[in-house]
């Protein structure tokens with residue numbers, strides 16, 4: 227039995243179709259990522275599986291418990307960290323932890339082995355009101371509170387949004403540590419680079435799942451030849467580059483340009499000549515590279531955008 231099973235879930239808000247027949251299955255002990263841009267439907271799906279929202283059609287279950295009929299059971303076995311900070315701002319860190327432990331009839335001490343990684347980071351601030359913590363610390367406190375009853379499944383809605391780079395890394399390290407305790411983790415994010423942290427990933431856009439795969443599986447299925455172009459001012463030529471006959475897609479990737487060619491005969495020399503032909507003379511390097519998961523996502527999202 228999978229940990230999470232989502233079967234043809236659809237949900238609309240008036241005329242907005244937030245989810246269209248979404249089906250997914252998450253295995254026990256997996257760290258599963260739901261990745262998609264703002265408005266893709268991530269929060270809606272998470273609110274349905276955490277029993278907070280009713281779907282229009284379809285079913286969702288956690289460890290065999292149905293999200294509608296067995297909602298009380300699900301609430302006992304799931305740890306949920308919402309996208310919006312929802313702890314008690316006036317209570318201290320320690321008071322929030324004690325409160326959530328009390329609600330579930332447990333204590334911090336009883337679950338110390340599970341929360342100790344994140345608790346260590348919070349300890350220097352344990353008397354500070356939660357509302358006065360930094361963004362990263364607020365997320366760590368929310369994570370501790372979601373874990374305090376030793377859930378079997380941990381569900382996190384965009385835990386790293388608006389968090390600085392160091393805290394983002396710390397949060398992902400903590401998730402790996404929690405996975406080590408055998409807890410299934412379902413996490414949503416809009417940051418494509420975070421896909422590499424997951425065992426498997428579902429890519430969602432406009433309420434539809436575009437694919438489910440391992441990060442490596444996604445990267446391997448990039449269907450075009452890919453070239454990295456380094457040049458100071460290449461971004462100025464982006465729209466001309468996109469109009470080149472063999473250019474499937476082109477986009478800035480950090481400080482370089484990624485050029486995906488739909489020609490099997492494309493070489494770094496032919497790309498350089500194409501660029502020269504449109505007046506891009508300032509090229510430092512052009513080299514063929516292996517696509518990463520972000521390249522796959524960018525290509526899929528833009529292809530889907532054009533089709534809709």
Ligand SMILES: Nc1ncnc2c1ncn2[C@@H]1O[C@H](COP(=O)(O)OP(=O)(O)OP(=O)(O)O)[C@@H](O)[C@H]1O
Pocket residue numbers: 239240242243244262263264265266267268269270271384
């Ligand atoms: N209560 C609501 N009423 C009307 N439309 C809504 C409501 N909640 C969400 N939507 C719409 O449903 C779609 C999916 O939203 P959802 O919040 O699930 O996406 P998301 O991927 O979590 O994005 P974000 O990170 O921006 O919240 C969006 O078009 C959004 O505007």
